[in-house]
Amino acid sequence: MQDQSRLIRNVVIVGGGTAGWMAAAALAKLLKGRVGVTLVESEEIGTVGVGEATIPMIQRFNQVLELDEDEFMRETQATFKLAIEFVNWGRVGDRYMHGFGRIGQQLGTVPFEHYWRKLYNAGQAGDLADYAITRAAAVRNRFMRPAADAGNSPLAEIAYAFHFDAGLYARYLRKYAEGRGVTRIEGRIVDAKLGGLSGRVESVVLADGRAVAGELFIDCSGFRGLLIEQVLHTGYEDWSRWLPCDRAIAVPCASVAPLTPYTRSTAHTAGWQWRIPLQHRIGNGHVFSSGFMAEDEAQRILLANLDGQPLAEPRLLRFTTGMRRQAWNRNVVSMGLASGFMEPLESTSIHLVQTAIARLIEFFPSAGFEQADIDEYNRQSRFEYERIRDFLILHYHANQRDDSEFWRYCREMPIPDTLAAKIELYQRNGRIVREGNELFAEVGWLQVMHGQNLKARGYHPLADLIDEAETHAYLQSVRDVIANCAEVMPSHEDFIAQHCAAVAPQG
Numbered sequence: 488m489q490d491q492s493r494l495i496r497n498v499v500i501v502g503g504g505t506a507g508w509m510a511a512a513a514l515a516k517l518l519k520g521r522v523g524v525t526l527v528e529s530e531e532i533g534t535v536g537v538g539e540a541t542i543p544m545i546q547r548f549n550q551v552l553e554l555d556e557d558e559f560m561r562e563t564q565a566t567f568k569l570a571i572e573f574v575n576w577g578r579v580g581d582r583y584m585h586g587f588g589r590i591g592q593q594l595g596t597v598p599f600e601h602y603w604r605k606l607y608n609a610g611q612a613g614d615l616a617d618y619a620i621t622r623a624a625a626v627r628n629r630f631m632r633p634a635a636d637a638g639n640s641p642l643a644e645i646a647y648a649f650h651f652d653a654g655l656y657a658r659y660l661r662k663y664a665e666g667r668g669v670t671r672i673e674g675r676i677v678d679a680k681l682g683g684l685s686g687r688v689e690s691v692v693l694a695d696g697r698a699v700a701g702e703l704f705i706d707c708s709g710f711r712g713l714l715i716e717q718v719l720h721t722g723y724e725d726w727s728r729w730l731p732c733d734r735a736i737a738v739p740c741a742s743v744a745p746l747t748p749y750t751r752s753t754a755h756t757a758g759w760q761w762r763i764p765l766q767h768r769i770g771n772g773h774v775f776s777s778g779f780m781a782e783d784e785a786q787r788i789l790l791a792n793l794d795g796q797p798l799a800e801p802r803l804l805r806f807t808t809g810m811r812r813q814a815w816n817r818n819v820v821s822m823g824l825a826s827g828f829m830e831p832l833e834s835t836s837i838h839l840v841q842t843a844i845a846r847l848i849e850f851f852p853s854a855g856f857e858q859a860d861i862d863e864y865n866r867q868s869r870f871e872y873e874r875i876r877d878f879l880i881l882h883y884h885a886n887q888r889d890d891s892e893f894w895r896y897c898r899e900m901p902i903p904d905t906l907a908a909k910i911e912l913y914q915r916n917g918r919i920v921r922e923g924n925e926l927f928a929e930v931g932w933l934q935v936m937h938g939q940n941l942k943a944r945g946y947h948p949l950a951d952l953i954d955e956a957e958t959h960a961y962l963q964s965v966r967d968v969i970a971n972c973a974e975v976m977p978s979h980e981d982f983i984a985q986h987c988a989a990v991a992p993q994g
């Protein structure tokens with residue numbers, strides 16, 4: 488009888504896309520070489536090859552790996568990201584920013600936005616974006632990292648993420664992981680052997696007959712979910728009634744000045760288009776619902792809305808929004824697209840890979856695999872997915888567009904109760920409650936709710952504890968300080984040129 492409490496001896500990662508190599512790099516670092524890590528991937532099958540915008544938590548991932556940020560930027564042709572600009576979402580012609588980091592400065596007992604709303608509803612305050620350094624910098628195409636010596640200045644708290652080439656990021660992490668002992672096997676998996684008693688996956692079998700054995704399998708095989716679905720039949724929860732986009736056509740195009748430090752998301756008649764500036768090109772894609780638009784029409788719209796010359800043939804991707812019923816089943820933990828996909832709208836997929844890795848470390852199994860650990864892992868994954876899902880649905884649902892069937896459907900579709908409750912709370916007194924450790928904070932919800940014209944009728948009554956003249960003066964001073972700070976920041980382009988410009992591609 489084997490000791491069930493011993494540390495497992497080896498982990499097999501199936502798939503070498505962004506998810507697979509993120510997992511391999513993190514395990515190589517965190518398991519200190521005490522557990523063998525093997526990654527199997529197939530060049531013939533390839534990767535999804537998109538996924539270029541991130542959120543600030545990725546800095547934490549890079550820090551855990553002790554990556555040098557400038558080197559990482561050079562290696563992945565990365566740029567900085569301060570915000571997402573949403574165009575045409577509430578109504579055609581609308582424009583708002585969802586920026587990272589906080590808005591305003593602490594004033595009294597209640598969050599800043601209530602003082603702002605009090606004046607805004609009376610027509611005496613500017614746009615939300617005027618009170619946040621990331622948004623003020625984004626609209627001016629400025630960027631700098633937070634200045635450690637800036638004291639209380641907004642320059643000390645610039646929250647940022649990256650746009651990067653996902654293929655280059657995977658390649659960079661592969662070098663990192665292989666350098667720390669991860670074994671890479673090239674080959675196409677055609678079968679898996681299950682243990683008769685345990686029902687666990689014991690090995691995967693390659694097309695050339697080789698078998699790769701493991702105790703824990705991490706399924707990073709993309710949409711197909713090679714182990715989690717095709718072998719273990721875990722099931723998939725389909726959310727397309729709320730998130731109806733199911734296709735994307737992606738195409739890179741030539742760069743144009745200025746180098747914007749933000750992603751742009753432009754709504755079209757049956758979906759939306761992303762624009763992600765990298766150092767060497769701009770990534771673009773049209774995410775749409777095939778129930779409301781034909782593929783050739785979607786491609787025509789995409790190509791008609793590029794800023795530069797297309798650099799490759801457009802590529803079609805199909806997906807179903809939703810999540811795997813259990814992210815972890817028996818001895819298979821799914822990550823990345825194998826565990827679910829909810830839309831690239833708020834750049835959450837790579838983040839979900841990161842949190843899945845962190846959670847796996849927290850619940851890392853011994854050879855016996857405790858079901859209670861697996862259940863808790865799955866409960867936390869589901870909570871995280873469902874809260875992000877609600878946030879994404881908000882973008883579609885809170886629209887006033889009347890120019891297409893798609894937007895009417897989104898406005899009228901029944902929404903999850905959890906989202907309905909959030910909207911109701913907001914519309915009364917502008918209150919937003921972040922539940923547990925859900926990903927998007929109050930200011931994230933606020934920017935989208937306000938940006939898409941949901942009206943909060945009132946504000947927190949305790950905002951009246953500070954008199955109107957003082958509130959007015961305070962808001963004005965925050966606005967002035969933010970604007971002055973944004974003006975002294977270097978341009979995004981200059982900052983990159985000075986710190987982390989990639990070497991121009993050869994040829």
Ligand code: FAD
Nearest residue numbers: 502503504505506534535538540676709823824831836837
């Ligand atoms: P994949 O890239 O599909 O990798 C799967 C791997 O499994 C490959 O290496 C493949 O060779 C291997 N494999 C599969 N089958 C076999 C087999 N039989 N044998 C051997 N190997 C096999 N995320 C963000 O965070 N930000 C974004 O802006 C963003 N935009 C996106 C836009 C679109 C349209 C889509 C579809 C996704 C986007 N994502 C984004 C998600 C992001 O691309 C993925 O989360 C990320 O790339 C991880 O992909 P993956 O590694 O799970 O899968």
